[in-house]
Amino acid sequence: MTQEIDTLGKALRHNMLVMATCRSCEKQARFLAADIAAFYGHGRNPRTLKFRCTDCDSRDCKVTLVENPHDRTPETIIWRPVKTRL
Template sequence: MAVSIDTLGKATRHNMLVVATCRHCERQARFLASDLAGFYGHGRDPRTLPFRCKTCDRRDCRVTLMDWPFDRTPETIVWRPVKVRG
């Protein structure tokens, strides 16, 4: 039986990445689920996180979860969440 990963806490236990992809310009940003869980809380659904595209400044992002790429991949850039004063 497959377990549905619907919270950041479950994604953290499986050492997963949260990938936010802009639906307009297709730019991707990858985050460690553990970093986002510490920032937003372990019970939060990753698909409800407020991502904003750095290129086109839109909030229309598709959020997916993926395993850490272990085999023969080029460098994977992982972003860290920060609080911005505004």
């Protein structure tokens, strides 16, 4: 029986990546589910997270969960979230 991964805690247990894709310019950013869960909590639905594109400044991003590639190539970049003060 398969189960939908609907929380960051479940994604963390499966060692998944949270991938945000800008719908305007198609830029992608990947984050470890563990890092995102530390910021937003383990019970948060990853598809409700808000991301902003650094290239086109758009806030229209699609969030998907992907498996962590164990044979990661050098061009796979994992971003780390940081809190900033305004």
